[in-house]
Amino acid sequence: MTRTLITGAAGMLGRDLQLALQGRDVTALGRADLDITDPDAVDAAVAGHDVVINSAAYTKVDDAETHEADAAAVNATGPKLLAEAAVRHGAKLVTISTDYVFDGNGTAPYAEDAPTDPLNAYGRTKAEGEAHVRRIAPDSSYIVRTAWIYGAHGPNFAATMLRLAASHDTVKVVTDQVGQPTWTGDLAARIVELVDADAPAGIYHGTNSGQGSWYDFTKAIFAENGLDPERVLPTDSASFVRPAPRPAYSVLGHDAWSRAGLAPMRDWRTALHAATAAGVFTA
DSSP, X not given: OOEEEEESTTSHHHHHHHHHTTTSEEEEEOTTTOOTTOHHHHHHHHTTOSEEEEOOOOOOTTGGGTOHHHHHIIIIIHHHHHHHHHHHHTOEEEEEEEGGGSOSOOSSOBOTTSOOOOSSHHHHHHHHHHHHHHHHOTTSEEEEEEOSEEOSSSOOHHHHHHXXXXXXXXXXXXXXXXXXXXXXXXXXHHHHHHHHTTXXXXXXXXXXXXXXXXXXXXXHHHHHTTOOGGGXXXXXXXXXXXXXXXXXXXXXXXXXXXXXXOOOOOBHHHHHHHHHHTTTTTO
16 A cells, blocks of 8 residues: 655645545644654655655745745755655655746746746745756656645635625725636645556646636635625735735646646636535635
8 A cells, every 4th residue: 555645734735635545544744743844854754655745835925025045945945855855765756836936927828847937935935846856856756836725724815705705895806816726625636646647757737727816716706605796896916015926827737637648627616616515615
């Protein structure tokens, strides 16, 4: 039986990975259990496992602008150490990355091999982590880029919008940032499928299909949860100036799935409907 190690196991994706791997031989380590920036701790944790899924990350995008070294320790050094340990112990590595490795100036879905050009410190540290993994474990690693994730087990945009709906008559949401809302339940299942299929090593885009703006996403969240979507009002990014610039266009292409013999992940609206029915927003 395959022995799998999950890092970042207490996070939103980490929790759903545990559910997707239920009944299997899994070691689930959260931040309190494993410091992925500690070489000795990483080596000891990886030993004895066949697959390592790294869902640990420094995700405070705005804070990373002034704490880039802290972000790099988790997002760049951590994957480097995990890749080195995975190679030493003969394990496959899956590491999670982000749409933020791109500048967001595109007008068509970003291909898996498109040049990276991050806009902010968070994106730079994730791109550096990707580069380490590609260099160290080119034939035994999967880099899975995701974006706009939501789920039952952590803070996320969808949960924030529903919380605001409880205390505000209307919410203003930007129309000029476009991406792919992605349910962590779908992403976790797809990561397991990727490993089980013994797919070719490389970069995969782990996002639900289709595209929409944050405004579109919020209206759909309201509708799925029995709220009036007309309470969602359009605005633009100039109204929400934040320390870290955000990509305007974060739509990722899915050709690598087809090449691996796997269908792309389902449309984001279908996934949102399934997530709502599964109780993600009432958990």
